[in-house]
Each structure stands twice: as structure tokens, then as C-alpha cells.
Amino acid sequence: MRMHPVFLLSATDAAHFPAESKTHDAPEIAFLGRSNVGKSSLINSLLGSKEARVSSTPGRTRAINFFALYETPGGRKKATPFLIFADLPGYGYAKISKSISAEWPKFIEPYLAERETLALCVCLVDTNIPPQESDHQLITYLKQQQRPFVVVGTKADRLSKNVLAKNLAALKHAHGLDEILPISSKTEAGIKTLWQAIAATIS
Template sequence: MRLTPRFLLSAFDEAHFPKEAQTHNAPEVAFLGRSNVGKSSLINALLGGTQARVSSTPGRTRSINFFGLYDDPRPQPEVIFADLPGYGYAKISKSISAEWSGFIDPYLADRETLALCICLVDTNIPPQPPDTQLINYLREIRRPFLVVGTKSDKLSNNTLGNSVLALKKGHGVDEVMPCSVKDQRNIKHLWARILATRDKPFVD
């Protein structure tokens, strides 16, 4: 299914979140991860363009950027992507960015149309405490999430297998989906998981 992406808005405050007139209550998929984990690159690979800005400076994204994906000529989006600010960058904060308590926590905890959180972790490094903190928080607020391992093309199959096992154990999860923008590993499978949110009820 080929969808047309369109940038909706950047939200720096809870009051700026897209309204029903813009989203038509389409399911929203949030992308979260530490700074420089490859979040913008993955979003661009899924969207088939350069809608999400890729910066060489970690921590550059400071807003939630919303993108609608449309099955033209239908006027309502099939799904909404929410690109959240990266966390864990020392120049911004020691753990999850200070801005999170102001408008990102409310988005994750209270947004009725948020259907899935994509938690990105780097397959090239050991499990990181901020990632575990995020995953545990999503468990506490009962948000569906999927852990995706980025940059998997940099590892051999054996090394990647060991890395995935370590990430699963370190974060206490049953699944880590290794993905790669360069060789398109599991990009189609990730798309399928995202599109499946259209058939599931939202969390109350």
C-alpha cells in the first residue's frame, strides 16, 4: 500500500497537538529514541522521502513533528507519524530531556489516538538505561510498543543475533526487530506492524 506523506505541524506545547479536523482520529504512531539513534533516517525510509530532517548534531529536534499518510484521493489520513525529540544527549539533559515533562509526557500518557510507540535502540551498542527507562514507562502507562533495533547492516548475522539477544534481555522484552535503512532489512515488516494499528482499538 503506497501512502502519500504530508507534513502537518510541529508541536512545542500540548495545545499545539493536531486536532480531530486534521487527523480524522487516524491512529498515531510515535517514534522515540536516544539522540543519533537513526530515528529521522528510519522515518524517511518509511515515508519514501526526506520529510524528517536528519541532523549531524544530536538533540536538534525539539518539537513533536506530525506527518499524515494519505491514500489519495481520500482526504483523511490512514495513519499519523509523530516524530518525538531524542533523549539522552548530554547537552540537553542527563536522561530524558527536560522538555518531556511539559508536553511529551502528556502526549504519551493522554493522547487518545496514540496507537503504537516505536522505541528505537542501536544494535551496535549494549542496552542503555535511558531506553529501559522509556520502555518501563510505556509499560506503566499501558501503551503498546515495539522495540526496533537500528543500524543492523553494520553487524554480521552472528553478531547481530547476539546483539538482539542482549537487547531483549537488557530491556526485558520478548521482541526486538532489527532494521536497516541501508539494506531495507525488515522495513516491510515494520510497515505491516504500523498499518495494523488501523484495525486495533485505542488505549483508554
């Protein structure tokens, strides 16, 4: 099936979330991770397009950006999406002003805790750096909320197989996980496997 992604909207408040009546309860896949971990690049790899804007400036995404996936081109007016991607703001970047960071819980936490159409959270962790406490807090939160999630290790192409295996083992131990999917938006390694995980969740 060929996908036709369309940028839907940006939300900085729970009132801005896509109305279920317009998306017909299409399941949503949320992408979460530290600033500059590669969320937009991963979304573009999954979509096979450049819908998500990639910035070299950490913390640039300060809203939840929603992308609707259609089976037919230009289908927004005639068809309903079969899936929605939600690109959430990154966290853990010290240079982001505290005033902006303070606003995030007002719409990010309600989205993660209350959004009925949220089917899966894709948590991104950087395989090139040691385990981060902010990542651990997110994973713990999702466990507490009983939200289905999968953890992917980004930028895996930058490491040798031995170093990657060692770093993945450290990440799994630190975050209490049985599995982390190594992935590379550059080589597209792991993209097919992640799509399979998404399909298994929404089927």
C-alpha cells in the same frame, strides 16, 4: 497503496497537537529513541520520502514533528489522512542544555500518557551499543502506561550476523523483551516487517 506524506506541524506544547477534528481521529504512530539512533532515517524509509529531516547533530529535533499520510497526492485540502507519524525528540544526549530537556516532559509525557489517537509507539534502540538505562526507562514507562509498542534495533547492517544476534540477545535480556526487530534504514531490511506490525495495530 501509494502513500503521500505531508509535513503537518511541530509541537512544543500539548496545545499544539493536531486537532482531532482536522485529522478525523487518524491513528498516530510515535517514534521514540535516543538522540542519533536513526528515527528520522527510519521514518523516511517507511514513507519512501525525505519528509523527516536527518541531522548529524544529536538532539537537533526538539519538538514533536507530525506527518500526515494521505492516499491521494496533495490531499490535505480534500481528503483526510489515514495515518499520522509523530517524530518525538531524542533523549540521552548529554550536551543538550538542561533547560531544554526540562521542557520536554511538559508536552512529551502528556502526549504519551493522554493522547487518545496514539495507536503504537515504535521504540528505537541502537544495536551497535550496549543496553542503555534511558531506553529501559522508556520501555518500562510504556509498559506502565499500557501503551502498545514495538522495539526495533537500528543500524543492524553495520554488524555481522553473529554479532547482531549476540547484541539483540543482550538487549532483549536487559529490557525484558521477547522480541526486537532488527532494522536498517540503509538497506531497508526489516522495513516491510515493521509496516506489517503497524498495519496489525491499526486494523
